[in-house]
Amino acid sequence: MGLFIDVREILAGLIDSIEFDYTLPAPQSFNDISFPSEVQITGAVKNQAGYMTLTAHATVPYVTHCARCTKEISGIFEHTFTRPLATKLEEEDDEYLMITHGEIDLDTPLLEDLILNLDFVYLCKEDCKGLCFKCGQDLNEGDCGCADKKEIDPRLAILAKLLDN
Ligand SMILES: [Zn+2]
Ligand SMILES: [Zn+2]
Known part of the structure; x- marks a missing residue:
């Protein structure tokens, strides 16, 4: 099950932007980082003179352990994801999110980017x-x-x- 953003009205020139607000199921744990609840996503697709971009802001609670003392720590990870959009490309370019049949399949690229931006080391406090x-x-x-x-x-x-x- 994916998260699809329907941009057909933008492609048809009827509107310039679409805002969205979704929740995605909690991601699988990664290294020692686990996610106890859903990912909240808000964002928008904008068309500025034919140049389309998608911006999404994701917020997800996490639980991990201090890299020095192993104490459990938790927090909220926030990530902003911005990509240009294209309906077709001359060459494959990972920078772009593709619009297929008027829709953007957002969850996989967004979650991949979120995981890539997690820190490798968490500390319970700076000077643990x-x-x-x-x-x-x-x-x-x-x-x-x-x-x-x-x-x-x-x-x-x-x-x-x-x-x-
Ligand atoms: Zn000792
Ligand atoms: Zn510590």
Whole structure:
């Protein structure tokens, strides 16, 4: 099931713009980022002297973990997507969204672009101190007293903590 924007009235020259407002089902989780609810999309298709563009603003809540201390964090990801539109192209060009039978199939290109623009690393706070490499203590909660707490993959730190118990 796709999200199709019908632009036939623009193509026919009857109107210059169409606004839209949709929700898409929550995307599949990506890396350690999961999406607990739907994607809200608002946007418009505009025709300016024959040059057509689509702009969509997507908002989706996400849940992930701090890359340093593994604490769960959540937020709202916002993404703006703007593409020129074409009914036909001389050569294939990924920049353009194609209008097929008077419609634009929006969900796949929009969700792909949204995923591409997610951050790779999320932190619970800018200066998160992370976990101690030796004992796995969350160093935001205080110093554990270990001499060597050099940064390491937090998953290994959790493992170290488990092995220690
Ligand atoms: Zn953290
Ligand atoms: Zn420690």
